[in-house]
Amino acid sequence: MPFLKITVTLKKSVEDAEGQSVVKALKLLGYENIKDVRTGKVYFIELENGSIEEGREFCSKLLSNPVINECKVELDGN
Amino acid sequence: MKNPRAAVMTMEGTNNEMEAYLSLIHAGANAEIVHIKKFENSEKKLGDYDLLFLPGGFSAGDYIRAGAIMAARIKAKLIRDIESFVDDGRLVMGPCNGFQILIELGLLPNTEGKWETEAALAQNISNRFEARTIYVKVNNNKCVFLKKFREGEILKLPIAHMEGRFITRDERVLNEILTRRMNVLSYVNREGKESGYPWNPNGSMMNIAGLCNEKGNVLGLMPHPERVFYKVTESDWTRNGTGEGMGYRFFLSAVEHMKEKF
Numbered sequence: 001m002p003f004l005k006i007t008v009t010l011k012k013s014v015e016d017a018e019g020q021s022v023v024k025a026l027k028l029l030g031y032e033n034i035k036d037v038r039t040g041k042v043y044f045i046e047l048e049n050g051s052i053e054e055g056r057e058f059c060s061k062l063l064s065n066p067v068i069n070e071c072k073v074e075l076d077g078n
Numbered sequence: 079m080k081n082p083r084a085a086v087m088t089m090e091g092t093n094n095e096m097e098a099y100l101s102l103i104h105a106g107a108n109a110e111i112v113h114i115k116k117f118e119n120s121e122k123k124l125g126d127y128d129l130l131f132l133p134g135g136f137s138a139g140d141y142i143r144a145g146a147i148m149a150a151r152i153k154a155k156l157i158r159d160i161e162s163f164v165d166d167g168r169l170v171m172g173p174c175n176g177f178q179i180l181i182e183l184g185l186l187p188n189t190e191g192k193w194e195t196e197a198a199l200a201q202n203i204s205n206r207f208e209a210r211t212i213y214v215k216v217n218n219n220k221c222v223f224l225k226k227f228r229e230g231e232i233l234k235l236p237i238a239h240m241e242g243r244f245i246t247r248d249e250r251v252l253n254e255i256l257t258r259r260m261n262v263l264s265y266v267n268r269e270g271k272e273s274g275y276p277w278n279p280n281g282s283m284m285n286i287a288g289l290c291n292e293k294g295n296v297l298g299l300m301p302h303p304e305r306v307f308y309k310v311t312e313s314d315w316t317r318n319g320t321g322e323g324m325g326y327r328f329f330l331s332a333v334e335h336m337k338e339k340f
Contacts, residue, residue, distance in 0.1 A: 010200070014200060014245065015203060015281075017201050017202060017203050017204065017205035017281075018201060018205055020205065021205045041142075061150060061153070062142060062146060062147070062150045063142060063146075065143060065146070065182065065195060065198045066195060066247075067195055067196070067197055067198040067245060067246070067247045068198040068200050068245060
């Protein structure tokens with residue numbers, strides 16, 4: 001059964017407030033080598049049948065806002 | 079003269095619908111709370127109303143992005159009706175989650191007139207849920223909902239959101255908003271000066287707190303006027319006298335406009 005892995009992240013140009021909080025928290029734990037953290041969401045979607053194009057539709061219709069997000073679609077399984 | 083009809087559109091997770099309903103009723107509208115499903119299955123028709131209110135809250139749990147799921151449902155079945163509603167000059171107001179939905183739908187700012195998503199309300203720069211009182215300045219009172227306010231007037235309103243950082247798709251959209259004076263409300267300090275955090279609670283571009291379309295009949299804003307319709311619902315009402323709450327004039331402006339027009 002195929003599944004789609006869809007990763008939604010903030011565009012590089014958009015400041016990632018959650019990522020900055022993670023930077024601070026990791027530094028507080030003593031990891032001084034942390035330079036930057038970017039966060040995102042990953043959706044694992046099981047399908048009866050489907051295609052990568054359908055995954056792109058999921059991005060444009062629901063999962064991402066094109067103003068601030070990048071949406072990467074991968075098709076896996078068989 | 080008949081009272082104008084207003085619909086407060088709800089779904090699972092929205093809140094403040096009762097505050098919005100009572101504010102509309104007490105401002106003189108004939109309001110009702112309508113679940114989105116009744117519009118989807120044509121049990122209710124948007125065309126029967128003069129005002130659509132998209133309430134605040136956490137529609138569909140705010141999963142994916144705040145307002146994304148409710149906006150996708152509206153886009154799938156109701157968007158053409160809402161676009162005609164706006165073209166007809168009827169009124170749409172969306173505070174907080176309602177503003178997030180109006181932005182997702184492309185009803186605001188809609189500088190190109192294509193109803194496309196031109197902006198976003200991203201996570202607050204503080205990475206915190208900001209729930210407190212803030213100050214905003216009225217930059218333009220041509221917007222139907224702001225007619226009872228003076229330009230330059232400073233309002234004290236409550237906010238409660240995690241995703242309110244207004245960002246435009248590009249510089250052009252931002253310039254159009256500013257040139258056409260669609261940035262009707264800006265976050266300011268107590269003296270009325272645009273300032274950074276905590277006065278700008280979310281890191282919005284140009285301190286934008288509220289947007290009105292060029293025609294003046296669609297208002298989206300992060301604060302909640304419906305929560306301070308009455309003086310006793312303001313945070314400092316025991317210290318600061320009597321009269322109406324700060325949100326009262328938003329609803330009175332809209333209802334009086336509808337009574338004149340429809």
